[in-house]
Amino acid sequence: MSVTDTPAATGHRTGRWIDDWRPEDPEFWEAGGKRVARRNLTWSILAEHLGFSVWLFWSVSAALLAGMGFEFSVSQLFFLVAVPNLVGSLLRLPYTFAVPRFGGRNWTVVSALLLLVPTLLFAVAVQHPGTPYWVFVLISATAGVGGGNFASSMANINFFYPARRKGLALGLNAAGGNIGVAVLQLGLPIVVGGAGLFGLVAAGTGGLHLERAGYLYAGLAVVAALMAFCFMDNLSAARSNARDVAAVVRHRHTWVISLLYIGTFGSFIGYSAALPLLIKLEFFVPTPLPAGTGINFAHFAFLGALVGSLTRPFGGWLADKYGGARVTLATFAAMILGTLAVLAALARLAPNPTLDPAIATENQAVFPWFLVAFLFVFAATGIGNGSVFRMIPVIWKRDTRQSSAVIGIASAVGAVGGFLIPLAFGAPWIDDPVEAVRTSFAVFTLFYVLCLVVTWGAYVRRASVARVAGLADARI
Structure with missing residues (x-):
């Protein structure tokens, strides 16, 4: 049995449509299904990678x-x-349901081309120092379209893979997108003439040119759209309706997840x-102190997203092996320990209102402890991302359409x-920015405690809500 992935003229549809798709059939999968799924996964990762990069464009640019x-x-x-993240979260629901409506390949082309709006607007605005703040807020809001790409991409790939391979496939797809943040935070300062790569790259002598980054990513978005147009496919089976959506909205586990x-x-x-601005706020020391005093965020800001991205597939793999709920429980325990370590590092920072070189040097010595603790938190978030997403197709294992709908809702929330x-x-509302950061980490730690308790109560303990309801077995 072979897989036909050539253009199909079915009704009013145009483009590459596959009408016969049975990934759960081992014979079908080995006869060509696996090859088609891998090809779509490859170009989906590229488009999502760029979407994440544009979504987090302002994380470095603002600094x-x-x-x-x-x-x-x-x-x-x-x-x-923050604004692109809010817009991106709101767009994830319509992006999820765009896949069943228009086809995964078709929507990937459209969503990639939409990245031209925030990148080109950014390139124009930063060249005019008189551009008012409210204009920047509007432009940053348009970057939210990059956040929507994740939901549509994950929902699409969920249809291509059999249940036994979803954990790793979804983990790779998500990690390829997540790592776009790290690539952006590493590359953007270098491209625009700033410093980077642990100080191995010096700042350009001609000053900063932020517009270069906007034009670069606009060009890459066009490339991603072309690759999706030429090499991806639409699945006729990737369909959903209002009944599927209503079912998952009423499902209590949709909101727990x-x-x-x-x-x-x-x-x-x-x-x-936030990490680039956090490093600049907590550890950067401006003139008139000697050069080299303080930490340049451009040297290290990319590490957090890199670590979190690389550990996401590992989280999916661990969830396939040991169960998503158990891995998620361990993840939240690690995040609690990590945020407490970050708080301990921040508590060692001394106020330096007079820019005293001695105090600045003491604070600089705290940075390695802060960075290691924060990277530990990032690693845990990546593993948790993979394990939580692996739980979705297990809980909704009887209906892939509902599973994809939950992916959209959970990713949006x-x-x-x-x-x-x-x-x-x-x-x-807090006068001291440093104190605002410390208070925030304390609140986040308490939230992780809540998540740990919910994970244990709903999915891990012997009499958990999921098992009593007969929704999943011990390997959820």
């Missing part, structure tokens, strides 16, 4: 705006970082967005954390 002549407050900068995903993915995207975390760090 570099001062070098282009823009003078915004700490709260204003954190808000610029969404809560847990706020803790894992919300933390990953929120911390990734989870992404709200990416908005709340930067907003909390830049809280204008």
Whole structure:
């Protein structure tokens, strides 16, 4: 039995449609299904990678705006970082249901081309120092289209793979997108003429040129759209209706999973967005102190997203092997320990209102402890992202359409954390920005405790809600 992936003229449809898709059939899978699924996964990863990069564009750009002549407050900068995450979370639901409506390949082309809006607007605005703050807020909001790409991409790939392979496939797809944040945070400062790569790359002598990054990613978006157009497929089986959506909305586990995903993915995207500004706020020391005093965020900001991205497939693999609930439980325990370690590092920072070199040097010595603790948290969020998403097709193993609908809802709700975390760090209602960060981490730690208790009560304990309801076995 072979898989036909050539253009099909069925009704009014145009483009590459596959009408016969049976991934759960081993013979069908080995006869060509696996090859088609891998090809679609490959180009899905590219499109999602760029979507994540554009979504988190402002995580680095906001910290570099001062070098282009823009003078915004700490709260204003954190808000610029937060806004795309809010818009992206709202777009994830319609993006999820765009796959059944238009086809996964077709929507990948459209969603990639939509990335031209935030990138080109950004490139124009940063070249004019007189651009008002409200314009930047609107432009940062358009970057939310990159956040929507994740939901449609994950829902699409969920249809291509059999249940026994979904954990790793979804983990690879998500990790390929997540790592776009790290690539952006590593590459953008270098591309625009800033420093980077642990200081191995020096700042350009011609000043900063943020517009270069906008034009670069606009060009890459066109490439991703072309690759999706030429090499991806639509699945006729990837269909859903209002009944599927209504069923999962009424399902209590949809909202339990969404809560847990706020803790894992919300933390990953929120911390990734805020880390460059956090390092600059807590450890950067401006002139007139000697050069080399303090930490340059451009040297290290990409590490958090990189670690979190690389551990996501590992979380999916662990969940396939030991069960998503058990791995998620361990993840939240690790996140609690990690955030407490970050708080301990921040508690060692001394106020330095007079820019005393001795105090600045002491604070700089705290940075390695802060970074290691934070990277530990990032690693845990990545594992948790993979394990929570692996739980979805297990709970809804009887209906792939409902499973994909839950992926959209959970990813939308989870992404709200990416908005709340930067907003909390830049809280204008707390006069001291450093104290706002410390308070935020204390609140986040308590939230992780709540997530741990919910995971144990709903999925891990012998009399858990899931098992009593007969929704899943011990390997959920």
